[in-house]
Structures are given as structure tokens and as C-alpha cells.
Amino acid sequence: MYDEPAAGGPPPQRKGRPRSTTADDAILAAARALLADGGWAGLTMGDVAARAGVAKTTLYRRWNSKHELAIAAVAEMLDTLHLPDEGLTLRADIEDVVRRFAALLARPEMRTALMGLVADSTSDPALRTRIREEVVNPQKRLVLEGRARAKSRGEITTQDDLDVDLIFDVIAGTVVHHILVSAEPASDRWVQRFTTFVVSGLVP
Structure with a gap:
């Protein structure tokens, strides 16, 4: 021991x-x-x-508690998400992260922990706050990094008003719904179609 x-x-x-x-x-x-x-x-x-x-x-x-432990386990798995080392376009960055995130959500331990935490948090405001602070907010780093990369490549300008919270909600919320609620696989066609939709709203 x-x-x-x-x-x-x-x-x-x-x-x-x-x-x-x-x-x-x-x-x-x-x-x-x-x-x-x-x-x-x-x-x-x-x-x-x-x-x-x-x-x-x-x-x-x-x-x-069980909740604290599950949050830590989920956060550790999500921390493995990162943008591709050789991402050349905003589209490539988004598509890669969507694939990785969908693969994580498909793992039974991640699916079970997230759905259990969310279910219990419906009657526990303190737990909802912890989930937001320790699981959700830290992953917005991906949006910030992706935005910085896109600006450095000239895909978007510094004047473009990109709402980090909204972008995160659109991407993370859609993938979570598709994998956990609709219980559909993240096929190549779906990932590509979704990425096209997201990019069309970000790039002028």
C-alpha cells in the first residue's frame, strides 16, 4: 500500500x-x-x-467525496486535450480537437463520470460551481490558444470580436450532446460538417 x-x-x-x-x-x-x-x-x-x-x-x-474524486478524474482526462503540434489552419485545429474530445467522451469512464456529476449537480449548486470551475473553465484555454494561432496566421484580425465563452459553448456543447445525449458516433463526415459550420462563423 x-x-x-x-x-x-x-x-x-x-x-x-x-x-x-x-x-x-x-x-x-x-x-x-x-x-x-x-x-x-x-x-x-x-x-x-x-x-x-x-x-x-x-x-x-x-x-x-465521490464528487471531488470524479471531478479530479474527469479534469485529468480533459487536460490531455491539446491543439495539434503542426496545425496549419483554424479548421485543422478545430477538427483535431473535436475528434479528440469526442474520443474522450466515448470512453465509458468519462461518459459515466460526466453524466453522474451533471445529474447530481441539478440539486446541488455548489457541485455545479465546482464542475464549472474545475472541469469547464480550464478547457477554454483551447479556444484562447486557437484564437491566438488564427490571428498569428492572419485568418482572423485583432479587430474580430470572438466571444471565447460562446465559441466554447458551441463546440463543447454540440459534441457533448452528439456523443452523450444523442449517443451518436463522431464519424468523419459529422466532424467535417460540424467543423465547416464552426469555421464559417469565425472566419470573415
Whole structure:
């Protein structure tokens, strides 16, 4: 098992923060596996600790609840999204991100976690706030980076008023609805048609 430092060791610099990335990785991997295997109801803190090989105290020092743990697991997966290293056009950047995002949403652990969190947040305003702050808002970095790239290539001008929040909502909302609500695959034709629609609203 992964244990905390022995008593008498140096005190943590910031109370409640993870002190072992090895334990963190094991816990998040266990949470994703349980979400994939047992669904939202199958995710319990006790089972996560057992599967990760850590003490419950180790788990609760990092994440106080199932919701916090699921948010962390989702955020970690979404943080793997990035624009292509050799993106040459705004269209190529958007198409690549849409494909990657759709592939993530198709994973059972991501689908289960997101739908479970959203369902529970309908009666929990604090949870909605955490989802927005820790899952949604950080991914707007992709829109900011894509906009900066497009401006540097001259595809859009610095005078173009591109609403980052609106662009994010259009892209992320459409892909989430298509994959999770409509339960349709992100076929090549669909990705290309959707990208054409988005680009037509961004490029003069």
C-alpha cells in the first residue's frame, strides 16, 4: 500500500494537499477503472481505496467525496486535450480537437463520470460551481490558444470580436450532446460538417 510519511517526519507545507504523486496516480486510475466497470453507482470511496492499494485516510486527505474524486478524474482526462503540434489552419485545429474530445467522451469512464456529476449537480449548486470551475473553465484555454494561432496566421484580425465563452459553448456543447445525449458516433463526415459550420462563423 502507498502510505503517508511516518509520524515525526517533516510536516506538509500545505495541509490537505497530495504528498505522493504515486498515490494520486493510483487513486485516479482506480476511480476511472471503477467508473468504467461498475458505473456511477459502483464508484465508492472504499472500493477506490482498496483498488488503489491506499489507506482510506490517504484517499480522504486528497478528495473528501465521490464528487471531488470524479471531478479530479474527469479534469485529468480533459487536460490531455491539446491543439495539434503542426496545425496549419483554424479548421485543422478545430477538427483535431473535436475528434479528440469526442474520443474522450466515448470512453465509458468519462461518459459515466460526466453524466453522474451533471445529474447530481441539478440539486446541488455548489457541485455545479465546482464542475464549472474545475472541469469547464480550464478547457477554454483551447479556444484562447486557437484564437491566438488564427490571428498569428492572419485568418482572423485583432479587430474580430470572438466571444471565447460562446465559441466554447458551441463546440463543447454540440459534441457533448452528439456523443452523450444523442449517443451518436463522431464519424468523419459529422466532424467535417460540424467543423465547416464552426469555421464559417469565425472566419470573415
